[in-house]
Amino acid sequence: xxxxTQTPSHQVTQMGQEVILRCVPISNHLYFYWYRQILGQKVxxxxxxxxxxxxxxxxxxxxQFSVERPDGSNFTLKIRSTKLEDSAMYFCASSYRTGGAxxxxxxxxxxxxxxxx
Amino acid sequence: SQQGExxxxxxxxxxxxxxxxxxxxxxxINNLQWYRQNSGRGLVHLILIRSNEREKHSGRLRVTLxxxxxxxxxxxxxxxxxxxxxxxxxxxxxxxxxxSYGKLTxxxxxxxxxxx
Numbered sequence: 560x561x562x563x564t565q566t567p568s569h570q571v572t573q574m575g576q577e578v579i580l581r582c583v584p585i586s587n588h589l590y591f592y593w594y595r596q597i598l599g600q601k602v603x604x605x606x607x608x609x610x611x612x613x614x615x616x617x618x619x620x621x622x623q624f625s626v627e628r629p630d631g632s633n634f635t636l637k638i639r640s641t642k643l644e645d646s647a648m649y650f651c652a653s654s655y656r657t658g659g660a661x662x663x664x665x666x667x668x669x670x671x672x673x674x675x676x
Numbered sequence: 677s678q679q680g681e682x683x684x685x686x687x688x689x690x691x692x693x694x695x696x697x698x699x700x701x702x703x704x705i706n707n708l709q710w711y712r713q714n715s716g717r718g719l720v721h722l723i724l725i726r727s728n729e730r731e732k733h734s735g736r737l738r739v740t741l742x743x744x745x746x747x748x749x750x751x752x753x754x755x756x757x758x759x760x761x762x763x764x765x766x767x768x769x770x771x772x773x774x775x776s777y778g779k780l781t782x783x784x785x786x787x788x789x790x791x792x
Binding site: 590592594600601602603604607609614615617648650652654663664665666667668669670 | 707709711716717718719720721724764766768778779780781782783784785
């Protein structure tokens with residue numbers, strides 16, 4: 560069964576450093592998302608991406624964050640200057656479409672645990 | 677309370693018993709989805725129910741949706757130890773035209789423990 564792949568599974572970085580989290584969405588999917596989950600808290604939406612541009616972003620997704628689809632398969636989340644509070648599990652998801660049909664289902668990767676020291 | 681609030685926060689049952697989790701939300705939705713998360717792992721989609729549906733079944737799962745009360749419930753029948761996980765409801769909001777923007781808003785989740 561197709562799956563969303565995220566690398567690395569765990570990333571440790573120093574405060575102020577840039578990190579890039581990588582995702583390979585399911586190949587025929589058109590919509591891509593990043594979410595994050597701070598330990599013990601709910602999963603929070605960061606950004607959605609469609610047709611090579613951001614379609615929606617949350618308040619969390621400030622100028623320090625950016626997303627890119629550099630080629631036909633990868634989808635990346637970059638944090639320019641990490642802060643302690645960026646420590647969280649980051650999930651990538653993809654869906655074929657939006658709306659109420661089953662093709663709206665978002666498939667999630669296993670996540671990248673980001674630890675900012 | 678925030679969009680997508682589940683209760684109870686934690687539920688502990690014996691294998692074979694049924695588990696019921698509830699979710700409430702605040703805004704208009706296009707659909708509501710339930711996800712499962714094993715400890716430290718990713719989210720696995722369980723079931724999607726559209727705003728014009730009232731009940732849906734999938735295997736041992738039964739989901740209900742009451743849009744007038746803005747609430748949903750997930751019932752897992754004949755639970756197994758392998759069902760031990762966190763369960764989240766997630767809502768996809770609708771715009772004025774009734775379609776969805778795709779963004780999911782998750783609740784805090786219910787931690788289900790099924791004892792063998």
